[in-house]
Amino acid sequence: MYICNSVRQSIKIIQHLEVMSSLIIKSFAQYKKEYARSVENPEGFWAERADEFVWHRKWDKVLDYNFVDYQTQWFVNGKLNITENCLDRHLATQGDKKAIVWEPNDPNDAGQTLTYRELHAKVCQFSNVLKSLGVVQGDRVCLYMPMIPELAIAVLACARLGAVHSVVFGGFSAQSISDRINDSACKILVTSDGAFRGNKEIKLKDIADEAMSSTPSVEKCIVFKRTGSFVHWTAGRDLWWHEEMAKASVDCPAISVDSEDPLFILYTSGSTGKPKGVLHTTAGYMVYTHYTFANVFRPGKNDVYWCTADIGWITGHSYIVYGPLLAGATTVMFEGIPTWPDAGRFWQVIDKLKVNQFYTAPTALRSLMGAGLQHVAPYSLSTLKVLGSVGEPINEEAWIWYHKYIGKSRCPIVDTWWQTETGGILISPLPNVTKLKPTMATLPLPGVQPVLLTPEGKEITENNVEGLLCIKYPWPSIIRTTYGDHERCRATYFGLFPGYYFTGDGAKRDEDGYYRIIGRVDDVINVSGHRIGTAEVEDAINKHPFVVESAVVACPHPIKGQGIYAFIICDRTIVSEKAFKDEVLLEVTKQIGAIAKPDIIQVVPGLPKTRSGKIMRRILRKIAEGDISNLGDTSTLLDPSIVDVIKAGAPTLKGK
Numbered sequence: 001m002y003i004c005n006s007v008r009q010s011i012k013i014i015q016h017l018e019v020m021s022s023l024i025i026k027s028f029a030q031y032k033k034e035y036a037r038s039v040e041n042p043e044g045f046w047a048e049r050a051d052e053f054v055w056h057r058k059w060d061k062v063l064d065y066n067f068v069d070y071q072t073q074w075f076v077n078g079k080l081n082i083t084e085n086c087l088d089r090h091l092a093t094q095g096d097k098k099a100i101v102w103e104p105n106d107p108n109d110a111g112q113t114l115t116y117r118e119l120h121a122k123v124c125q126f127s128n129v130l131k132s133l134g135v136v137q138g139d140r141v142c143l144y145m146p147m148i149p150e151l152a153i154a155v156l157a158c159a160r161l162g163a164v165h166s167v168v169f170g171g172f173s174a175q176s177i178s179d180r181i182n183d184s185a186c187k188i189l190v191t192s193d194g195a196f197r198g199n200k201e202i203k204l205k206d207i208a209d210e211a212m213s214s215t216p217s218v219e220k221c222i223v224f225k226r227t228g229s230f231v232h233w234t235a236g237r238d239l240w241w242h243e244e245m246a247k248a249s250v251d252c253p254a255i256s257v258d259s260e261d262p263l264f265i266l267y268t269s270g271s272t273g274k275p276k277g278v279l280h281t282t283a284g285y286m287v288y289t290h291y292t293f294a295n296v297f298r299p300g301k302n303d304v305y306w307c308t309a310d311i312g313w314i315t316g317h318s319y320i321v322y323g324p325l326l327a328g329a330t331t332v333m334f335e336g337i338p339t340w341p342d343a344g345r346f347w348q349v350i351d352k353l354k355v356n357q358f359y360t361a362p363t364a365l366r367s368l369m370g371a372g373l374q375h376v377a378p379y380s381l382s383t384l385k386v387l388g389s390v391g392e393p394i395n396e397e398a399w400i401w402y403h404k405y406i407g408k409s410r411c412p413i414v415d416t417w418w419q420t421e422t423g424g425i426l427i428s429p430l431p432n433v434t435k436l437k438p439t440m441a442t443l444p445l446p447g448v449q450p451v452l453l454t455p456e457g458k459e460i461t462e463n464n465v466e467g468l469l470c471i472k473y474p475w476p477s478i479i480r481t482t483y484g485d486h487e488r489c490r491a492t493y494f495g496l497f498p499g500y501y502f503t504g505d506g507a508k509r510d511e512d513g514y515y516r517i518i519g520r521v522d523d524v525i526n527v528s529g530h531r532i533g534t535a536e537v538e539d540a541i542n543k544h545p546f547v548v549e550s551a552v553v554a555c556p557h558p559i560k561g562q563g564i565y566a567f568i569i570c571d572r573t574i575v576s577e578k579a580f581k582d583e584v585l586l587e588v589t590k591q592i593g594a595i596a597k598p599d600i601i602q603v604v605p606g607l608p609k610t611r612s613g614k615i616m617r618r619i620l621r622k623i624a625e626g627d628i629s630n631l632g633d634t635s636t637l638l639d640p641s642i643v644d645v646i647k648a649g650a651p652t653l654k655g656k
């Protein structure tokens with residue numbers, strides 16, 4: 001057994017930067033070698049990568065898993081605290097280095113910088129606030145906040161106490177928040193009075209108040225003052241962030257948690273039912289996000305890294321907070337939106353903060369591309385070294401535009417494929433190591449063993465093929481369970497193809513073994529890189545009193561990648577379609593949030609159903625795509641004539 005003593009720990013801290021650089025793959029030959037080793041001896045490979053961290057107790061065994069009834073444990077019986085590895089271990093060598101650079105929504109407002117030392121102090125203080133409110137290890141804490149440093153502070157403060165954070169994206173509705181809070185019985189809700197997004201102010205506290213009218217588990221609500229606007233106050237429950245912080249000490253020892261103790265829950269949509277709480281644990285997530293961050297973005301010692309995601313999504317968890325801080329990097333947090341005050345905002349921030357690695361989503365690139373090059377022209381973008389893409393397939397036009405006009409044809413693009421469930425990037429080029437091909441996520445990172453399967457579950461071994469993307473061996477940050485319902489986790493990811501983790505994505509593999517992700521093969525729509533379950537949207541639409549039934553499918557969208565197309569049957573003649581559609585949009589916004597609003601609504605007299613009552617979504621998808629060249633066999637439909645009626649009324653087919 002190995003207990004880290006202080007001398008050994010100090011040596012490790014000093015060695016940290018050297019170790020960091022030895023983790024980095026520098027050539028394609030080295031990639032091949034490390035990949036081969038990670039497959040031949042995964043435990044040895046990951047043990048080396050875990051060894052540089054501060055552990056209170058070293059693990060007994062690197063990996064224990066089975067994909068049958070599904071369980072995975074990494075670094076079994078290890079004891080640690082992830083925040084010591086994100087913060088404390090950097091203090092001796094780089095306490096004055098910038099940890100977080102915050103860029104506010106309004107370019108005229110002053111931003112904020114927190115050094116590692118300052119961030120450490122604030123995290124300790126907020127941990128003490130949570131502690132004073134009775135939060136103990138294992139308690140769940142919901143964070144519903146804007147993109148302000150306090151969100152990262154709250155995330156880390158939970159982790160320091162071993163409490164489990166559940167961040168809910170600031171664009172979700174009251175109903176979505178209360179569903180998530182109730183699913184995991186959160187004890188505390190942290191929010192702010194409001195949030196600035198472009199020229200709008202969103203009253204987060206009002207939404208949180210509505211949510212808390214049906215969340216019996218919430219004992220206290222901590223409110224950060226961001227916008228200064230009026231808030232309703234529930235005495236005894238609501239507390240101001242600044243008042244509580246003023247009382248709290250900056251000293252808070254990190255508690256020792258087990259490698260497999262939960263770190264966070266993040267809700268994500270699946271093909272059925274309500275969003276599920278994807279649960280990630282501590283040590284494996286730490287080792288994997290650090291290793292992938294360091295290799296995919298490879299920031300130099302004085303570099304500034306910027307990921308434009310929101311911490312409400314997995315990209316923000318892994319590659320704004322944990323990955324960069326574990327690596328001792330400088331990470332930018334941006335509160336605003338890409339198109340306000342104008343479509344040059346990203347490029348202006350890159351020049352202002354001298355950003356070296358920039359990570360964004362194809363949907364943002366497409367909208368900025370559409371705004372024209374006059375918004376790019378004023379900026380030099382000369383500090384950029386690596387460009388990243390995530391969340392959805394990047395189309396060739398956007399890839400080339402990004403490469404040419406933002407990267408000035410000298411910055412590699414890392415098209416990173418991964419998921420909430422995978423915790424970290426699984427397939428991606430390594431910059432200046434992997435030969436790029438536009439639109440391709442290219443090759444698996446070391447430790448990742450992807451396969452393509454036929455619908456019957458047979459492995460396809462040749463190249464130049466298309467299939468269902470699965471992974472056949474665990475990596476350290478693989479999902480551990482879906483909160484409160486392990487069977488749902490097993491059935492969703494391991495039930496369909498025994499022995500494999502099923503991603504829900506289809507992919508192509510070319511002659512070089514490069515992967516290109518095609519998109520979801522299940523009933524999940526990827527809107528602007530955000531996952532929306534069709535069943536969730538249908539449930540929301542069906543709440544409208546006139547609606548008898550609805551079917552939701554994806555349609556192509558020039559900016560969002562995929563849009564939402566809803567076919568709706570009503571129980572009466574709709575006098576004003578416009579008024580009805582507005583009401584449906586309102587209902588969806590209320591139930592889920594504005595991100596799930598359908599782009600197209602078509603009122604139909606019936607849906608194409610089989611004799612057993614199953615909706616043939618394949619036909620609806622074709623109509624939504626505006627492609628009726630091959631609708632396939634419709635003879636098994638109960639009423640084949642309904643297809644012609646739907647076609648005749650489909651806006652996507654007008655003029656075809």
Ligand code: PRX
Nearest residue numbers: 390391392393415416417418419420517531
């Ligand atoms: O369909 C894939 C798509 O996003 C899904 C995962 O969504 P989520 O869990 O919200 O995580 C998004 C951020 C990691 C995947 O199943 N996706 C993600 N990255 C890519 C992608 N599709 C194509 N190319 C990518 N680089």
